Amino acid sequence: MSRPTVRVLALLELLQSGGIRTVAELADRLGVDGRTVRRYVDHLIDLDVPVEAVRGRYGGYRLAAGYRLPPLMLSDDEALAALLGLLVGLRTGLTTADTASGTAAAKIRRVLPERLARRLDAVLESLAFTAPPGGFAHPDAEVLLTVADAVRHRRPLSIRYTDRNGRRGERLLHAYGIVAHSGRWYVTGADPAIGEDRTFRLDRVAGARVLPGSFETPDGLDPARRVLSGFATAEYRYEVTLRIRGTVEHVRARLPAAVAVVEEPARAAGAEPEAEPWLCVELRVEALDWLPPVLASLDRPFVIERPDELRDLVIAFADRLLSRARQA
Template sequence: MTDTPARLLNLLSLLQTPREWPGSELAERLEVSARTIRRDIDRLRDLGYPVEASRGAVGGYRLVAGTAMPPLLLDDEEAVAIAVGLRAGAGHAIDGVEEASVRALAKLEQVLPSRLRRRVSTLQAATVPLLVRGDAASVDPRTLTAIAAAITGTERLRFGYRAGDGTRTKRQVEPYRLVSTARRWYLVAYDLGREDWRTFRLDRVGEPFPTGARFTPRELPTGDAAKFLSSSMSRAQPRIELDVSFAAPAEFVAARLPPSLGVPEPTGPDSCRLRAISADSLEWVALRLALVDCEFTVRRPALLIEHIAELGGRLTRAAGDGEALGT
């Protein structure tokens, strides 16, 4: 193999297999001399790949962890597996899966051959995820990657948007950042039609289309997308002052409450009390309290007490109707 770049790529592909390669075996695989292998190893080191050599009769070369992340070479199966995994994680707002994972997916899908892209889409279409969190909102990974690419390329974006009341509008924006919360993905962008900054829930975004028009990024008022989203959500949703007592240990309750609702304080070995301020809806808070799976008493607010009483009545009537029908 006389083509040096092709040989280096083949050598790197072999070294990325987690094993130690004797120099003689590498030379035989690549059909070159041991001296050429040594020169190629030095070239890889110059490019930032940490190749370690061991001496002796059974010595050889292996790729080890370095101080930086060099480019990786993936075969077809590895590329498909990573793309499917990133799509599965990116499609739902999961703790720890943030914008970096979406950027990685956008980069990978950009260079995937069409045959592999079809395999990834086919695998995902045949897979049904089990959502262990009923309040998580599903997002099409293609929406995430299209928006991530537009952000990276500072390219204006068009899309359809459905508001909370069902109203549908067409938007043209300058996308700024994607923000992942524990339950949802959001886009922070400058809305050209409204001439102001806006946040958009990605599960309500449809058919994002990069326009090809470049823009110079504007300065976000808060300087931080997460802070802007937090303040925007606070303005949009009335805050609820919670005071709830639970007939269970604080550790038990804390493990079953989302972090956004705060941490209960122990009031005894088998009781605790939650005092917190929430920007979530009454319906969502009521559901999360019921899912703690223990007796609890809502002290305030009065609106939450009324909502839980109404909900409890509906559930009791539903159970009674089922019993009357013999089901």
């Protein structure tokens, strides 16, 4: 490819990044003079690329609004970043459709220089994932787009949902936001029929449709925090209440926001905060057997307020550790 052709393509790339580009700026970026920039613009116009001249003190060139751009031109690093993002999304379950992600990755992979492809292979071989490929169910792409449209325009939403017990039904939702957490996609919002907040897994939504009307979202809304607190306060078999002496950061390292609610004690006005206060920690869980080793790993004083079954499990766990430590 000749040098002028490369510069014409570079000019198109600068213009398609948006906004008005002055002749001086373009000349500096391309390493040519202003007269050459105007000649390159004429080349683009000859190729039916609608470049507009903007007059005035801050004038220059821009692409016409609504112009459908030709295929993206990516540098080696940009192509590598795009392909790596697609492949990592597939491996971790964050992409919405295997077919679309796979074909897009294949198209980029085919045009990569061999040396760049080898770099990518080396990166992928060095990566590890906490979940195996295909370990999570993906939401339907049309469902995801419909829900996102309802969130953006604050429109009521009707979804066909299957809960964890296999029960199917139609749900009405004022959707506040979409959250990706631990390889799954969730939509959170309010159920106007019962006046309560709800969170639904998108891969369990068989269909979604936007309804007439609109709604207002609460001030200061944080959808991600809402989803995490919903996990921590959901209805499960056991309600656990602990008092742990330590910092919130130390407790959160073992019991994150999606698992537990951590509250600091009230402090009298003017009193200095304790370095390691007694924190109130509440959990709702289906099983208790994973908690004794977590409490041991905290290495902080703790009191079990409820349930008694957890206290028995902790004592049994401590006895096993003591017995094994004494073995020759």
